[in-house]
Amino acid sequence: MHVDLLVTDVYLYNHSYKKIMKGNVAILDGKFAYIGDKNEDTFRANRVINGQNRFMIPGLIDIHLHIESTMVTPDTFSYGLIKNGVTTVVADPHEMANVFGVRGIQEMIKMGEKCIADILFAIPSSVPATALETTGGEIDIEEIDELAKEEKVICLGEIMDYAKVLSEPNGKTNRIVKHVKNNYPHFPIEGHCPKLMDVQLSQFIYAGIDSDHTQQTVEGMEERIKMGMFIEIQEKSMTKELMDHLIEHDRSEHFCFVTDDVMPDTFVEKGHLNHLVKKAIMMGMQPEDAIYASTVTPARRMRMYDRGAIAPGKIADFILLDDLDSFKIDQVYKSGTKVYDQKEVYEQVVHPKQFPSDFYKSVQLEKLKKQDLTISAPVENGSLSSRVMMVSDGTTFTKALIAHVKVENHQLQWETSPFCLIGVFERYGKNRNKSFGLIGGDTIKGGAIASTYSHDNHNLLVVGKNREDVLLAANTIIENQGGFCVVENGKVLSLLKLPVGGILSEEPLDEIAKEMKNLRNAMESLGYKHYNPIMSFSTHSLPVSPELKITDFGLVNVNEGKVVNLFV
Incomplete structure (x- = not known):
C-alpha cells in the first residue's frame, strides 16, 4: 500500500480505550490510513519518520x-x-x-x-x-x-x-x-x-x-x-x-x-x-x-x-510529545504535514490592513469635555442613597451595594466619594447615549481607565477617580480609534491601540503580549486587585453577567434584566 507518510515507533493515544498503545501510523491524503504494528515492509511511504518512542496524541x-x-x-x-x-x-x-x-x-x-x-x-x-x-x-x-x-x-x-x-x-x-x-x-x-x-x-x-x-x-x-x-x-x-x-x-x-x-x-x-x-x-x-x-x-x-x-479516516492532526505529564510539545502536524517544531525557527508573518477601510474608523465619538462627566442629582444639597457596582477578585460577577453619596448644587460629588465614576458613551453615532454609575471594591483607587474593548457592545467605557484623568484616558482612546488607556496624574501609563473596530490589533502576537502585560501592570499600580483585571474591567458593561452592570442605557440589574436608577 502506498502512503504519504509513515510514522514509526510511537506511543499513540487510543480514544476508544483511553489508553496509550505502541504502534506505527500511516497517513494518506491528509488522513490517518492505518494504525498498528505494520512497518516499511507493508507500506511504500513517500516519507518515513521515526517517532523515537514519543507520544502521539490528536x-x-x-x-x-x-x-x-x-x-x-x-x-x-x-x-x-x-x-x-x-x-x-x-x-x-x-x-x-x-x-x-x-x-x-x-x-x-x-x-x-x-x-x-x-x-x-x-x-x-x-x-x-x-x-x-x-x-x-x-x-x-x-x-x-x-x-x-x-x-x-x-x-x-x-x-x-x-x-x-x-x-x-x-x-x-x-x-x-x-x-x-x-x-x-x-x-x-x-x-x-x-x-x-x-x-x-x-x-x-x-x-x-x-x-x-x-x-x-x-x-x-x-x-x-x-x-x-x-x-x-x-x-x-x-x-x-x-x-x-x-x-x-x-x-x-x-x-x-x-x-x-x-x-x-x-x-x-x-x-x-x-x-x-x-x-x-x-x-x-x-x-x-x-x-x-x-x-x-x-x-x-x-x-x-x-x-x-x-x-483510520480521521484528519491527521496530531502532536508529538516526549512526556505526557509535562505536556511539552515537540512537534505539531496538520493534515499530515509538519507545521511546528520546537527545534526550528517559528516566525509570524504580519499582514497589515487586512480589513476594509471603514473597519479602522469605527469610533464615531467627539472628544469628551469636563461637563460631560457631571452626574445630575434630584436634590440640591445633602446626600443620596446610590447603587454602587462592587468588583471582587476571583470573579467577573459584581455585587450591588447601596451607599450614601454627597450632593452639592444638584451634582453628585463622585470625586470626593469613596468610589470611582463609571461611565459608558455610545460610540457608533446612533443616539449619543451616555450613562453613569459608581464603582468600588477591588477596582482602581486613583487615576482612570478607558476602553472601547467593553463586552459585548464595545462602547466607550470609563472608570476614574477624577475628571482630568478620565478625560485624558477617554480622549486618547477616541484619538486612536479604540483600545485601552490607563492614566494617573495627567500622565498616560499604558496605551494599547486596537484600531480594527476598536477591538483588534494587527501587531504581532508577541508585541501585543508585551503591551498587554504593561497594561495589566498599570491597572494594578492604580490599585486594581483581580486575577484578570482586563477581563474584569471589560465585563463591567456585559449585562448578562450578574449582578449589577452598566450600558449606555444605564445601570442594569442583570438578574431582573432591567435598567435601574443610580439613586435608590
Whole structure:
C-alpha cells in the first residue's frame, strides 16, 4: 500500500480505550490510513519518520472561544494556536458582530480560511447581548439564514440573555432558538446560563439550549449533567473541588475543556488549551482523561466526526510529545504535514490592513469635555442613597451595594466619594447615549481607565477617580480609534491601540503580549486587585453577567434584566 507518510515507533493515544498503545501510523491524503504494528515492509511511504518512542496524541480542539478576546486577527491567532498544539477551534465572533454586524463575521470567516489551524465558526446568537444596550450591528433571523450558508459555520453561538429565555417566550432570543432548531437541526446550540438551577434551568434546556460554559460549581455542574447538558469547562471553573469531583466520578462523556477568553500575554506565557490540559494533569487527572476532554468530546459535541482521534479516516492532526505529564510539545502536524517544531525557527508573518477601510474608523465619538462627566442629582444639597457596582477578585460577577453619596448644587460629588465614576458613551453615532454609575471594591483607587474593548457592545467605557484623568484616558482612546488607556496624574501609563473596530490589533502576537502585560501592570499600580483585571474591567458593561452592570442605557440589574436608577 502506498502512503504519504509513515510514522514509526510511537506511543499513540487510543480514544476508544483511553489508553496509550505502541504502534506505527500511516497517513494518506491528509488522513490517518492505518494504525498498528505494520512497518516499511507493508507500506511504500513517500516519507518515513521515526517517532523515537514519543507520544502521539490528536490535535487539540477548542469549541468555545472568542478570537477577539485575544485582540488579534485570525491569522495571528492561528499562529499562536499551532505552536500550542491546537489544530481546530470553533470561534464565536460576537464581539466583531456587535461592532459591524454580518460584515464583521464574514470578514472573520474570510480571514480564517487563510489560516493553518482550522477555524470554524458559530453564528453569534446574541447581538446585541440584550435589548438594553446600543451596538454597531445586530443579528436576527435574516442574518442567521445568510450566515448558515457559510461552509465554515457549524453551530449557533452562546445564548447569552438567559433572563429573556425564561421571561419572554415569544421574544427575539426564543425566536432565534426555535428558528435554528426547525431549520438547522444539525447545529448544536450553545448556552450561557450562570447560576440557573432547578425549574429555571429546566426551562432553559426545554427551550432547546443544551450546553453551558459559564463558571461552574460541583452542584451546578451535576444538576446540568443530570438534565442532559454538555459542560464546557474553562479555567475559572477548574477549582480543586470541581476537579477532584471529575477525577473521582466518570463524567468523561459530558464535558470538555474550553478557553473562552485568553488574553494575549497569557497566550504567550502559558499557552492555550494545552495549558488547561497540563493544569488538569497537575491537579491529578489522568493524562488519558485530560486528552479525551480536549479532543474526543469537543469533536463529538460539535458533530465534527472527521477529527479528534487517531483512527483510520480521521484528519491527521496530531502532536508529538516526549512526556505526557509535562505536556511539552515537540512537534505539531496538520493534515499530515509538519507545521511546528520546537527545534526550528517559528516566525509570524504580519499582514497589515487586512480589513476594509471603514473597519479602522469605527469610533464615531467627539472628544469628551469636563461637563460631560457631571452626574445630575434630584436634590440640591445633602446626600443620596446610590447603587454602587462592587468588583471582587476571583470573579467577573459584581455585587450591588447601596451607599450614601454627597450632593452639592444638584451634582453628585463622585470625586470626593469613596468610589470611582463609571461611565459608558455610545460610540457608533446612533443616539449619543451616555450613562453613569459608581464603582468600588477591588477596582482602581486613583487615576482612570478607558476602553472601547467593553463586552459585548464595545462602547466607550470609563472608570476614574477624577475628571482630568478620565478625560485624558477617554480622549486618547477616541484619538486612536479604540483600545485601552490607563492614566494617573495627567500622565498616560499604558496605551494599547486596537484600531480594527476598536477591538483588534494587527501587531504581532508577541508585541501585543508585551503591551498587554504593561497594561495589566498599570491597572494594578492604580490599585486594581483581580486575577484578570482586563477581563474584569471589560465585563463591567456585559449585562448578562450578574449582578449589577452598566450600558449606555444605564445601570442594569442583570438578574431582573432591567435598567435601574443610580439613586435608590
